[in-house]
Amino acid sequence: MLRRDVLKSLAAMAAVPAAALAAEPGLQLGDGVPFDAETVVSRARALAASPYTPRPMIPETWRNLTYDQYRKIWFDSRNALWEGSDRPQRVDVFPPGLYFPQPVEINVIEAGRARPLAFDMNVFDKTDKFPDVEIDSTLGYSGLRLRAELQEPGIFQEYAVFQGASYFRGIGTGEIYGLSARGLALRTGDPSGEEFPDFTAFWLETPQSGARNVVLHALLDSPSCTGAYRFDISHGEVLQMKVSATLFAREEMRHVGIAPLTSMFLFDETMRQRFSDFRPAVHDSDGLLIHNGAGEVIWRPLANPVSLQISAFSDNNPRGFGLMQRPRDFGDFADLEALYHKRPALWVTPGEDWGQGSVTLVEIPADLEIYDNIVAYWRPSRPIAAGESHQMSYTLDWGASPAPATGMPLRVLNTAIGGRPEGGNIVAIDFEDGALVPEDLSRIDILVRGSAGDVTPGLVQRNPETNGPRLAFTFIPGEADLIEFRAQLRLDGAPLSEVWLYRWTAG
Secondary structure, eight states, rough: OOOOOHHHHHHHHHHHHOSOOOOOOOOEEOEEEETTHHHHHHHHHHHTOOOOOOOOOOOOOHHHHOOHHTTTTEEOOGOOOOTSSSOSSSEEEOBBTTOSOOEEEEEEEEEEEEEEEEEOGGGGEEOOSSOOOOOTOOOOBBBEEEOOOSSSOOEEEEEEESSSEEEEOOOOOOOOOEEESSSSSEEETTTTOOOEEEEEEEEEOOTTTOSEEEEEEEEOOSSSSSEEEEEEEESSSSEEEEEEEEEEEEEEESSEEEEEEOOOEEETTGGGOOOOSSOOEESSSEEEEEEEESSEEEEEEOOOSSSOEEEEEEEOOOOOOEEOOOOSSGTTTTTTTOOOGOOOEEEESSSOOOEEEEEEEEEOOOOSSSOOOOOEEESSSOOBBBBBBEEEEEEEEOOOOOOOOOOBBBBBBEEEEEEETTTSSSEEEOOOOOSOOOOSGGEEEEEEESSSSSEOOEEEEETTTTTEEEEEEEEEOTTHHHHHHEEEEEETTOOBBOOOEEEOOOO
């Protein structure tokens, strides 16, 4: 999905001042209907009992907009929902068109009644370069943006966006958008092709004055299933989304991705030789972190492979997983525009026992940073049978370092891999400093294993910049095209560091 361009366009829209007041300012609400906690669940259940019917397309004049034309129309924030009120949130909507050819139903809940937002061109501003487009009953907004007073009173800054299929994005205060989450992933990486469920309708609960959270309900629909979702969203340095959902299967679903995350990884110090670039690294996320049901903490650096690769980390009742962005200094990327060091990491915490399954990582070859080529999700072992329902809950934490820190082993800070003049490759893994790191590093036990080739035992030295230990080892792949590595620092028989896993591939 080319969401890199979409994110840039959204940022540009948010920065453009409105040229004139709308003729009738404010989002227009239709007549209300009763709404309660079971409304979306009942609708999803009823929808699943019927064959899948795609939503209607918007007029062709909207669908044929170019990227530059789509940037010529933007929401006038003076028309935001709850603008001028004492409500702690503001809500913007996005125009349809370009990558968003189908409308999304958006409703506002207050006093037990849901009122729909009617499509209104007057809530948008545009330049004289925006083409004439057809206005008919198929039109609707393509998504919504949430804003709140994050840093200064009276200044409402955005912190979450729901737009496009079941994609949504969030940021902690002071960050910029990077990776995305999705409501559900189906058949990711399968030869038969992936299915992309859509959020087709949203219901926003009107927040009370002074509240830090907002509740958003969503209806999901796809050929395979429907779903009723509830998001309890609280902004802050770490943006938290408490998610609960019920899925209803139209047909058997054998490859389901729960809490799917989508990101971009182009290159870093593990593969500099493939990219001629002035920047040291280019990525939204640099590693997959897993806290498995056995208590083991695993760090798997991401890769941009030359061919599709899928890794499954089998587990029972995982404690959490997520895509991290551990480099946090400008010099780690040296990019004045993309500001990759300000992109959030995203941590998933299950709300109940998820049983047997696997944290699955899909890495897709990419040659440009506009492509999202990384997907991570929980895949249950048991298929969901046709006609069956499946309930789940989890928490999404978006921030610079949202994974739990208390009681965790030393984190991996960086991985670098490069060739040696005399042959073979050297791997350098930097770990953070910590209270348990002994002054005498010779006390540390080293575990280094490779599934093929010749691998040296490894050497630990202190990195003077981080003051933490660096583990270095060399390997000669020989005839191997693929090697799975596992490394860890241990002290007195107990884990000192995360388990470092890496898949090396030839070429």
